[in-house]
Amino acid sequence: MNFDVIVIGGGPGGSTTASLLAGTYDKKVLLLEKEQFPRDKPCGDAISGKSMSVLAELGIKTNVENINPLKTHGVILSSPNGTVLDIPFKSKDPNRHSYGYVCKRFIYDNLLFQHARSIKNITTIEKFQASSLIFDGMQVVGVKGKDLSSNKEQEFYAKVIVGADGANGFVANKLGVGGLNEQHSVVAVRAYYDGVKDMKPAIEIHFVDSLIPGYFWIFPISETEANVGVGMITADMKKRRVNLQKAMFDIIANNALIAPRFKNAKMSSEIKGWNLPLGSKIRKCAGNGYVLVGDSASLIDPFSGEGIGNAMYSARLAARIINKAFEAGDFSESVLSEYERTLRAELSYELDISYKLQKLGQNKLLLNWVVGKAARSDHVRETLSGMLANTTAKKGLVNPLFYLKLLFA
Template structure:
């Protein structure tokens, strides 16, 4: 049986960032991931501009390393297309990027793997987590038995960590479903632009087209789970119907080639504050349900949660305090950082994105009034 100070379950952006945040702690850390890297992760692949800053707060060299990734596409503009096809272009204050998750996640894992205090175990899932008075006993799929004084769960909304340590029921209104595929040869693309097409039949969801290097694109649709379920909607069929028949989008795909299959995924939306910590554990990323309820973005929030969890874990060992009360510092820090802006996104989703008339008016107003466009840019 191998003994660790900290076990991190899941090596996505949240888990790897937590490991990086513990890099100078002197603690013995294990990072366990069910997949072998590089692995594909179904996602829109858009990475917000503040992600390099998150890495820089841990170690400035990590930001430099991220900037050195070649297989990424900078994005400087966001185009919102209203149901009446009025387009509103908003320039980012700082450039973001689009990078395939297979590339981005492998970069983060490679960065974490260089840490002297980290043991990386990939290709095996965590099968069981058993809490005890002095920590956790963890069983993996390959038969290993591990122990740790503290556990950071970053293994997703359906992962073992959340299911055992903080089980809660997701209401249908608290999730979204998305499908995406990779394409080459889409036509008439504005340079360095994230496109959101708010088609009436998708509201409050949207059709997206995000650029990738080499004239390739990540395109897909996302809709609330409740709408998909109640309407018995097949998102893959709906996506192909839009590509083939929509009068604006269709011609742009007329000579495009799809690379691989359309793949789907569920998004646990950040709709309320939940239990994300307890005695000797914290949850991060999708395990903490931190996906933006309006845009579907989750990478940035996941990395922020991983950073705060890593820092909180180090503080627990410094103070030798793993109690429920002490762990609540993590909840307070994370929600203090994210909740206010997230609440604004919920308002946008409920009052704007569900209403085609309001979306049309907002797009026209943004085009005609610089002040309104600035306000929309700050909110969106």
């Protein structure tokens, strides 16, 4: 069977790429997904402002608002010595949003996938596990895999194949660019809890002493339900032999700041873990007949762990460049590599700053000092709030001058 484009994986990256290619650029698309939607994806469920403009371009921002996700207006940070800081999201730039959502991926991803499925040029096959790529010389021209419902092997052909199969996906591996670099990936686990006390409409990031250089999070889903988890750089976790599940339960049971809030809370799901490939090491993500988007391209923010925004952002760019390849009638690396060049030009700056922030965040003394200063001073808090909201201003956070000025603030 022949298509213009085959997209492998129906997460935010894959569903967005497929929807834009078919809806905006009128391409005949096949979207393959190994699970059946709605499906769960281990995640913190925090959806930042970056996804909003892509949702608007897809025409489904209102649909997302209609499912009533929790709207977050800030971030609550705590330092290893237990000082708590409440920072509102603040943006002077009218094009940026000063709020985010927290929404279970079971619901959010299903909305994106069903939207893709409703577009007439898209064929979707769920419970289809793609397992290998078909090459014609150096050019990727198709996909092989198994329909898990009928147990039948099938082959599909297209001009361009999009790898959107996530952190441990096979596409990047088959192309020789996959594999998780332990210094540039995180392992994280999460569970849902009912009955967590004192939550505000803000995401909470706690730099708990026992877990540095990782962090513990509480992201509220409703007034009482929360997505709770911990994450750590893979290399550090292995070096220190940290058992993340145990670390999470230990914080919930014993941490002076956290434990009282979980006294009457109950875990309402399994605890699940997964890998986060960080954008401090973007992969080669375009070549002859293929592009990679989202986690498949390793685009997660190295400081915050946020990957949904960049998955959707890269999907939008991929759709635009793939359309250009159709206009040129050329699906070779020489045309598709514009995707990788533009992606690097647009994202490298912020990913680099986030990587530096990730390194700074491993310094307990510095964290205690900065959070302490900001907790005591409205001015410092205001400055931090503005800096976190804007990539250019965020650069100030990795400038030693900022810390020198802070000495006198």
